[in-house]
Amino acid sequence: MFSETGKPxxxxxxxxxxxxxxxxxxxxxxxxxxxxxxxxVSNDIQQRSDAWLSGEVQVLGDVAGRTPKDRLYGRVVxxxxxxxxxxxxxxxxxxxxxxSVFFFQTAPDGxxxxxxxxxxxxxxxxxxxxxxxxxDGPSDLYVQKFAIPFRLATASLDNGSHIYLGLxxxxxxxxxxxxxxRFFLLWLSIVLIGFAIVxxxxxxxxxxxxxxxxxxxxxxxxxxxxxxxxxxxxxxVSQLASTLNTMLDRIENSVHQLHTITNSLAHDLRSPLTAVxxxxxxxxxxxxxSGESEGIVSAIEELDRVTEFLNKSLDVAExxxxxxxxxxxxxxxxxxxxVMIELYEPSMSERGLLIRLRSTGAMEISADAALxxxxxxxxxxxxxxxxxxxxxxxxxxxxxxxxxxxxxxDDGPGFAEEISAHLFESRVKGPKSNxxxxxxxxxxxxxxxxxxxxxxxxxxxxxxxxxxxxxLVARSLxxxxxxxxxxxxx
Amino acid sequence: MRxxxxxxxxxxxxxxxxxxxxxxxxxxxxxxxxxxxQLAIESEHDVLIVDLGLPDKDGISLILRLRQIGxxxxxxxxSARRSVDDRVRGLEQGGDDYLTKPFALAxxxxxxxxxxxxxxxxxxxxxxxxxxxxxxxxxxRQAVRGGEILNLTSQEFVLLEYMCRNxxxxxxxxxxxxxxxxxxxxxxTNVVDVHIYRLRGKVDIEGHRPLIRTMRGVGxxxxxx
Numbered sequence: 097m098f099s100e101t102g103k104p105x106x107x108x109x110x111x112x113x114x115x116x117x118x119x120x121x122x123x124x125x126x127x128x129x130x131x132x133x134x135x136x137v138s139n140d141i142q143q144r145s146d147a148w149l150s151g152e153v154q155v156l157g158d159v160a161g162r163t164p165k166d167r168l169y170g171r172v173v174x175x176x177x178x179x180x181x182x183x184x185x186x187x188x189x190x191x192x193x194x195x196s197v198f199f200f201q202t203a204p205d206g207x208x209x210x211x212x213x214x215x216x217x218x219x220x221x222x223x224x225x226x227x228x229x230x231x232d233g234p235s236d237l238y239v240q241k242f243a244i245p246f247r248l249a250t251a252s253l254d255n256g257s258h259i260y261l262g263l264x265x266x267x268x269x270x271x272x273x274x275x276x277x278r279f280f281l282l283w284l285s286i287v288l289i290g291f292a293i294v295x296x297x298x299x300x301x302x303x304x305x306x307x308x309x310x311x312x313x314x315x316x317x318x319x320x321x322x323x324x325x326x327x328x329x330x331x332x333v334s335q336l337a338s339t340l341n342t343m344l345d346r347i348e349n350s351v352h353q354l355h356t357i358t359n360s361l362a363h364d365l366r367s368p369l370t371a372v373x374x375x376x377x378x379x380x381x382x383x384x385x386s387g388e389s390e391g392i393v394s395a396i397e398e399l400d401r402v403t404e405f406l407n408k409s410l411d412v413a414e415x416x417x418x419x420x421x422x423x424x425x426x427x428x429x430x431x432x433x434x435v436m437i438e439l440y441e442p443s444m445s446e447r448g449l450l451i452r453l454r455s456t457g458a459m460e461i462s463a464d465a466a467l468x469x470x471x472x473x474x475x476x477x478x479x480x481x482x483x484x485x486x487x488x489x490x491x492x493x494x495x496x497x498x499x500x501x502x503x504x505x506d507d508g509p510g511f512a513e514e515i516s517a518h519l520f521e522s523r524v525k526g527p528k529s530n531x532x533x534x535x536x537x538x539x540x541x542x543x544x545x546x547x548x549x550x551x552x553x554x555x556x557x558x559x560x561x562x563x564x565x566x567x568l569v570a571r572s573l574x575x576x577x578x579x580x581x582x583x584x585x586x
Numbered sequence: 587m588r589x590x591x592x593x594x595x596x597x598x599x600x601x602x603x604x605x606x607x608x609x610x611x612x613x614x615x616x617x618x619x620x621x622x623x624q625l626a627i628e629s630e631h632d633v634l635i636v637d638l639g640l641p642d643k644d645g646i647s648l649i650l651r652l653r654q655i656g657x658x659x660x661x662x663x664x665s666a667r668r669s670v671d672d673r674v675r676g677l678e679q680g681g682d683d684y685l686t687k688p689f690a691l692a693x694x695x696x697x698x699x700x701x702x703x704x705x706x707x708x709x710x711x712x713x714x715x716x717x718x719x720x721x722x723x724x725x726x727r728q729a730v731r732g733g734e735i736l737n738l739t740s741q742e743f744v745l746l747e748y749m750c751r752n753x754x755x756x757x758x759x760x761x762x763x764x765x766x767x768x769x770x771x772x773x774x775t776n777v778v779d780v781h782i783y784r785l786r787g788k789v790d791i792e793g794h795r796p797l798i799r800t801m802r803g804v805g806x807x808x809x810x811x
Contacts, residue, residue, distance in 0.1 A: 366666040367595050367639075370688035374601035377691045377804075393802040403688055404772050438741060439767055443780040466770055473771040480775050535774075 111302045115295035123287045130279055137275065141268050142247075146234045149249035152180045153261040157251035160201060160259055170210050173201070177212045177261070196264035198246075204256035213262075224248070224260060237262060244269060304333050312340060320348040351419045358410050365406055373399055408534045411470075415541025422464045422545055426569055429459045429500050430493060432468065437491065440476045448485030451476075455493040459500045460569040463546050471542040474535045475504060475562070483508040487559075499548070499565040510554035539564075587702070588612045590631040592622040592648065593664065594641050602635070605691050611698075619643030619651075626657050633701055635694075637664040638674075649677060660701040662694070692756035692804050699755070715750045717810050720789065720797060722750055732794055741766075742785050749798070749808040758805035782806055 106112055156177060163172050177199035198213030198220060206225070211217035223239045237248040246262040253259065304327060311324040323341045327334045373396060380392045414420055437453055444451050479489050483506055490505045536552070543550045548566035555561050589611040593599045599615055606613045614631070616622035619642045626634075634652075638645035649661055663674060663684035674684050683697050715722040721730045727743050729736040738746065745766050749757060759778040763769050782798065790796040799807050 366687040367598065371595065371597035371601065373688045374598060374605075374691070378601065378604070380804075389802075396804075397802075399688070404774070407772070435767060435769075439763075439769075439781075440775075440777055442784055443775055443777045446780050469769040469771050473769075473773050477774040 109299070109302065111295055111299035114298045115291055118294050119287055119291040122290055123283070126283055126286070130283070134272070134276065138268075138272050141271060145247060145263055145265075145268060146249075149234045149247055149261055149263055153249040153251045153259065156180065156199065156259055156261060157253060161253055173210060174199075174212045180261075196266055198262045199260065201253075201259045202257055209257060220260075220262065236265075301333060305336070308333075308337050308340065315344060320344065320351055351417065354414065354417050354419050358414055361410070366403075369399060369403055369406075405534075408538060412534050412537045412541060415538060415545060418545065420464075420467065420541065420545045422467065424462045425465055426460050427463050427465055427468060429461055429502065429566075430455050430457060432472065433491060433493060433502070436469075436472045436476065440480070444476075444480060444489070447480060447483075449480065449483055449487055449489060451479075451489040451491065453491045453493070456495065459493060459495060461500050461546075461566050462569045463566065467542045467545070471539050474539050478535045478539075479504070479506060479508075482560075495568065496565070498568050500568050502564045502566075504562045504564075505555060505559060507555075507557075507559040510558060510560045511552060587633070588614070588629070588631045589698075590614050590616065590622065590625055590634045590659075592616045592619070592635065592640065592645070593637040594618060594639070595637075598637075602694075605695075609695055617641075619645075619648045622648060623651060623655075626652050627655065631657075631659050633659055633698060634661045635664060635698075636661055639666055646674065646677070649682070662697055662701055664689075690756075690758050690804055692801070693758045693761055696752065696755060696757060696761055715747065717750050717753045717808060718797065719794065720750070722747055729789070731789060731791065734791070736788050736791075738785075738788060742781070742788065745781060745785055746789065749806070753808045754810035756801050756805050756807045761805070 156173065159176050160173050163169050177197075180197075180199075198211075198217065200208060200212065200217050200220065201210040202221070203209040208217060208221050213220070219240050220237075223237055227235075227237065234247045234249040237246045239246060242264070244264055244266045246264050248260060248262045250261075251259050304325070308324040311322065315322055315324075323344060324337050326337045326341070376392050376396050376399070380389055380396070411420075433453060433455065437451055441451055483489070487506055487508045490503075492503045492505075494501050540550050543564055543566065546566050548564060550565075551563045553561050587610065589606060591599065591602055591606070591613055593602065593615070594617050599617070603613050603615055614625055614629070616625050619640050622636070622640075634649075634657075636645045636649055640648065645663065645665075649663070652661075661677065661682040663677065663682060664687060665674065665684055666687045677684075683701055685694060685697055713723070713725050715724065719732050722728075722743075723730070724747065727740065729738055729743060729746060745762070748762065748765050757765075760770070760772060762778050762782075763771060763773075782800075786796075786798045790798060795809075797809050799809055801807055
């Protein structure tokens, strides 16, 4: 399932975000620690090799000073230098020594006197000559054709000649590279495993929260009897569930009481009304009292109005308390509006009103048919009661954001300023209204009971505008539409 | 026609007994659930009227109990609650009907008739309806009065057909809304009256006897005499 932003559903979940951020923080933290560790280790390695270089160059200096300058001099010093190179620090087991160590001695005039190492050593001599500053301890030497610098230690002999011992930093860098590689692999696997663990646990926890949300919204929509699922653990989530359930108990209790009250009120009032109406009807059929029939008829009509008022008041009271009983069926709003307009059109044109419908076609919502019928009847009754002759009512129906959107506009006087903030409260009516102020309150309650929304405003060009939005049935049928559908054959 | 009336309010009981007897029913009356059950076992009835608020028993349980012991007659449920609960809806789908208090007698009678008709279900499917000099051809959806074809809209035809089927009997506004438009609404405005007024303008043409009569406070009737 993809949303309009194109992200998979899983990447929009809170579990994903939590685990992503937790992992990022962990990865960053461990990376910083490693950088410090790396610096420490590389300094330490350098110190060790410098100590070795200084020691060896000292030894070589001694040997060179003491060995007589005869034919064997070169061989003796060379052997010693080679032996020294075998005791390299950080030495890999199978390396070829000559590549990373060189030794040479310069004559007092600066020319090369002795060379131990790969090649003829002239490039090294050249590099040493081109050194800008000369320090006491070992220092870096950059040699042509060698990408990696050498550490170079120097000792001066009494006769004015110098000996140099160089050690490639290749091994040192290789060691550090190994360290980095191993760390990176370990780090990556820990981060990935950590991410998976955090994601799994938060997802499990949040799945429970989601189940609670689903159950709660289901309860809000239809039955107050069911409860959100509980877990055995005594954590925050299960506390949330139990708090919700306690709250639901209380709400159910209140709603039940309200039902009892409204039902008994309705019953208590209706029975006498029925009896009165019955007596009036008998009187009406009584031939001997035919002269009084006009009065009796108007009494019956008055009684019917009282009944209707009673019905509406109780409806609005129940609706306001979210206690409407809703029996959902699929309803095509487009069809319903057409039938309703067909029903109301004659009365409207009788009063000089024009009603028009613009619709984008069939539009299914899941709603209580009786409530929806009465809601639309209320809307049209309202228009008829408040519009002066020769006004136009424009009803339009279209889909916006998975909602069926019904707009009613007229070019009448619009809503009175003083009531526009309280339009949907019962008993609120305009100064010139002869209704009882229940119509829009009922409409709003029905819309809300169906998880819809309603907005009322005055149009800039004059007249009132009501926008009602109700969720389309498609959303709840999404699951069903995943199944393969039978293909209709002609 | 034998009828069992189960209603505890004495005023309504008397009124209904009186009016139903006058309408040609043999009425037996029970004031509570237990005596209703007793009466239903003792003798057979063609139709039942049951009030939901009985002193000893909930009306629905009574109906379910009666069904259990083999009573098949249709039931007209009287309810003081205006929002109909699911169980009543269930019964309604099972062929029973309900009416909220207060009701017009005409409506009660009409619904009783409908129930019985539904029950016998032997309504011969006629293709023509005739009331005095008005004739409706149900196949061609055409109405003729005194040899003259009436120019009716399809909705007006349905309305006229409904009135013809109930010729001589009063139909109330809510019955018309229910049967012709399929809605149980009670508009504050005179929507039904205007439809009837328009229909009357087309049906009761000059030179003919007016057929559609207004029964104030009750509804309308299509004269058949």
